[in-house]
Amino acid sequence: MGMPIELNTMIVTKGNETREEENIFRLAKDGYRLYPIDIPIDVRKTIQSDTSGTAVIQKVEWTSEKTIITYELLSLNSTN
Amino acid sequence: MGMPIELNTMIVTKGNETREEENIFRLAKDGYRLYPIDIPIDVRKTIQSDTSGTAVIQKVEWTSEKTIITYELLSLNSTN
Amino acid sequence: MGMPIELNTMIVTKGNETREEENIFRLAKDGYRLYPIDIPIDVRKTIQSDTSGTAVIQKVEWTSEKTIITYELLSLNSTN
Amino acid sequence: MGMPIELNTMIVTKGNETREEENIFRLAKDGYRLYPIDIPIDVRKTIQSDTSGTAVIQKVEWTSEKTIITYELLSLNSTN
Numbered sequence: 358m359g360m361p362i363e364l365n366t367m368i369v370t371k372g373n374e375t376r377e378e379e380n381i382f383r384l385a386k387d388g389y390r391l392y393p394i395d396i397p398i399d400v401r402k403t404i405q406s407d408t409s410g411t412a413v414i415q416k417v418e419w420t421s422e423k424t425i426i427t428y429e430l431l432s433l434n435s436t437n
Numbered sequence: 438m439g440m441p442i443e444l445n446t447m448i449v450t451k452g453n454e455t456r457e458e459e460n461i462f463r464l465a466k467d468g469y470r471l472y473p474i475d476i477p478i479d480v481r482k483t484i485q486s487d488t489s490g491t492a493v494i495q496k497v498e499w500t501s502e503k504t505i506i507t508y509e510l511l512s513l514n515s516t517n
Numbered sequence: 518m519g520m521p522i523e524l525n526t527m528i529v530t531k532g533n534e535t536r537e538e539e540n541i542f543r544l545a546k547d548g549y550r551l552y553p554i555d556i557p558i559d560v561r562k563t564i565q566s567d568t569s570g571t572a573v574i575q576k577v578e579w580t581s582e583k584t585i586i587t588y589e590l591l592s593l594n595s596t597n
Numbered sequence: 598m599g600m601p602i603e604l605n606t607m608i609v610t611k612g613n614e615t616r617e618e619e620n621i622f623r624l625a626k627d628g629y630r631l632y633p634i635d636i637p638i639d640v641r642k643t644i645q646s647d648t649s650g651t652a653v654i655q656k657v658e659w660t661s662e663k664t665i666i667t668y669e670l671l672s673l674n675s676t677n
Binding site for chain 2: 360362389391393394395396415416417418419420421422427
Binding site: 551576 | 602629631633634635656657658659660662667
């Protein structure tokens with residue numbers, strides 16, 4: 358009967374993000390996910406990878422068993 | 438540090454809903470609120486009032502410290 | 518990576534509750550479940566069954582992928 | 598009507614933790630707080646301070662408008 362939610366503490370992009378504006382990205386994930394909003398959190402490409410930057414989620418949308426987040430990338434960890 | 442969320446188990450409209458389509462309504466509430474989605478829940482005009490109907494939330498949006506829900510009204514309790 | 522949680526809006530006992538005191542019951546459920554606490558909610562024996570009463574959850578414990586709730590039964594819907 | 602919850606992504610001790618066993622600590626916080634459980638998270642003395650270590654929460658208890666967490670400290674960031 359209950360509603361499954363996944364508590365997430367970081368953004369894992371798996372390279373699926375799309376750029377909306379200069380530093381604003383949009384990412385769709387399966388299922389309903391609870392993210393901290395308005396708070397700086399880690400961005401990673403995969404769960405195992407190192408942090409690739411810090412972002413603040415500005416918007417979370419839940420619909421049709423998907424979660425769409427819009428986030429502003431604050432800093433990028435360059436590794437080259 | 439944490440992010441305040443309010444767990445809600447019913448929709449309390451306070452008469453602020455707007456009709457989007459035949460049975461589809463949209464309602465903005467202050468703060469970030471966690472609602473059960475895709476599950477029939479009670480709709481009331483105020484917390485103290487009797488149930489005015491049953492609805493299923495189809496979409497939840499969190500942004501700028503507001504929560505906007507889109508819900509389909511399934512049944513209305515007529516009381517006249 | 519995320520942590521799965523199930524949002525629950527009522528207590529479904531499946532007859533697994535144990536009485537602790539006069540009107541105080543304890544119930545263990547699989548997984549981590551988010552229940553409204555300190556608020557009257559429905560108690561049912563199964564998801565499909567009618568409400569068997571109203572209870573207020575007084576304590577929620579999450580450990581070892583189980584959720585243990587302690588609740589006070591406020592009213593019973595007698596059906597005989 | 599709703600139930601206020603605070604989503605927390607790290608443990609902020611403010612020096613209020615008590616040692617239960619070798620690496621097991623217990624900490625009470627005001628209000629109902631949602632923490633990631635069974636997942637390594639940061640431990641800090643204050644919100645502004647640097648990470649003082651990493652811990653895994655083993656148990657979360659919600660009762661009487663308090664949250665009590667039991668966590669295992671996995672690593673300490675020594676700074677001397």
